[in-house]
Amino acid sequence: MAEEKPKAVAFFGAQFERQIAAGDYQLNPFEVRALPFLSGKVLDLGCGLGNLALAAAARGAQVTAYDLCENAVEDLAERALASGLDVWVRTVDLKGWRPEETWDAVNCIGLLMFFARADALAGLVAVRDAVRPGGVAVVNVLVEGTTFTAMFDPDEHYLFRPEEVAAPFAGWEMLHDSVEEFAAPGGKVKRFRTLIARRPG
Template sequence: MLHDQFKVVRDSDLLEDRFAVDGVSPEEVREAVLDRPYWSAPGRDGTTILYGLTLAGRHLLVVVIAEGDEARIVSARDMKASWDASYTGDTPPPWDIGRPQPAIVRLADEGRLAGRVLDLGCGTGEHALLAAGRGAEVTGMDLSPTAIACARAKAAERGVSVRFEVADALDLPRRALTADTVIDSGVFHVFDDADRARYVTALASTLRPGGICYLMCFSDQEPGDWGPRRFREDELRAAFTDGWTFESLTADTFDLNLIQGVTQVRAWLAVIRRD
């Protein structure tokens, strides 16, 4: 974590100038960067990108630049509004490990990624490409144009047919799209409470009756409070009530590319059926 390596400069003029238009108060950013844990990755031109900072329910992407043993904050943006910036640095974001998550590979090996598959928050496409390679008809969606461009390039290179779209999962009710299977590897846990409820409603509008959502999110069993929100079992179950049935909810792990290398982080793998 960066605050273990650098003293972060408190520059009130810079903070006021940089963050006023983003609706983030300088005091909130200082508190987050100085006092809260997060993960970080190298950015462009000597910068470091900080992920996992949460202020008032908003996830922020903060960029700092090292100056000797100090680090100066140069920008902070709402992560959803600037999601594409996650994919434009010199290194990929922590969740983009260049291969499918092991839990999703197991699902594919068991023949569960079948029919019309929708991969929400598909990133650079590894899960969508995995499902398509097993014979599924796949659509992958992500907010990031850069990630989608990378996913399309991978599909062309591998000779795999996937429909990749730049889209917001919360807009699903307005789209004429029906899925038999939904993959959510790390989307559910990025929303605040209000958007999380909208997201579940959006899933219900798209997943056919009897269809399955395979959902992975951070677990409350993961120590610390960096990164996305961690969910208890009862919280996860409470998010899917009327019209949903949990077929299983098991402890699993995410692989994340953190500063110390690829690290396993405790997660939930939920198998949820649309009634």
């Protein structure tokens, strides 16, 4: 029997379908912020539609992009092929993922809060360990104070304590560090912490 996809993947799959139909491939504000830091050999974890992966590749990066959402991965694979850009994309379940090599830059925007606490915290460590000395990590997660939960599986999500996000990156140079709140449907809010940090060389 086919395994059921996580709720977040179905939620974003429906959103991506609408964006693909509308030809809406804009970078979101977090991706705009991350783009200047993504060069060389880049890994994008939870790439979604891959707009950032393509934008980084257009600036000369060699990008590997992973997501569990099949329609997003297929659409990105088609766009990468059509553009001739250096983007290698695969359908991967990133829960429990550990790196087998290191990268000049690792991007992980809007993914880790879709895992239960232990996997969410282990995901931060995996991002850290995937960055080569002198390389850059981009991490963005939902934190405590978020009240919009429509995309969450009740047992498979975690709202980080803001200080937990930075802990694995102690001793790294902080290039960007923010907590930002955005209005969400139904009068709810989403609160994100975003870090961009350079590993000591």
